[in-house]
Amino acid sequence: RRLYLDTHALVCLLEENGFTTQQSEVIVSALVKIMNTNLDMIYKDMVTKVQQEIALQQVMSHIGGVKKDMIILEKSEFSALRSENEKIKLELQQLKKQVMDEITKVRADNKLNLNLEKSRVKELVSFGYFLHAQQDRALTQTDRKIDTEVADLKTMLESHKLDNIKYLAGSVFTCLTVALGFYRLWI
Numbered sequence: 099r100r101l102y103l104d105t106h107a108l109v110c111l112l113e114e115n116g117f118t119t120q121q122s123e124v125i126v127s128a129l130v131k132i133m134n135t136n137l138d139m140i141y142k143d144m145v146t147k148v149q150q151e152i153a154l155q156q157v158m159s160h161i162g163g164v165k166k167d168m169i170i171l172e173k174s175e176f177s178a179l180r181s182e183n184e185k186i187k188l189e190l191q192q193l194k195k196q197v198m199d200e201i202t203k204v205r206a207d208n209k210l211n212l213n214l215e216k217s218r219v220k221e222l223v224s225f226g227y228f229l230h231a232q233q234d235r236a237l238t239q240t241d242r243k244i245d246t247e248v249a250d251l252k253t254m255l256e257s258h259k260l261d262n263i264k265y266l267a268g269s270v271f272t273c274l275t276v277a278l279g280f281y282r283l284w285i
Contacts, residue, residue, distance in 0.1 A: 197258040
């Protein structure tokens, strides 16, 4: 510790201004004690470079440990998300297959019904059982049935399509939310 005060010059200055030598030395001694006390209090609150480097190393060690924990957590969470996404993809593929099977089944049923109706109408016309008006009515009903079946099929297809989009959007937003959460935790 260095004291940047010329005590001899201060004693001389005090003597020039009317103090005795003993009074000047007592005043300078009191000033030196006060300054030393103040410096002791200041040095108590300060740290040395060695202490600062030790604290910095400890903080860096803790940060390194937290980074390792975050990497492990991130890997485990992302693997869980990947497996969940794979499950959802499989479910979507199964739903798609079921929808396609249903569509194929409905189409086959409609074709069969249409062919049966056509053959029945042809038989009835060939035997002369129906009049022209009855034939028109039967065709109109058949057309209505076909239109109804096609409309039902379209509605069912749109419903399954919307369900698939909902599952996909939910999966994407879930992944995005988790990724943003990790990103926020990381930063």
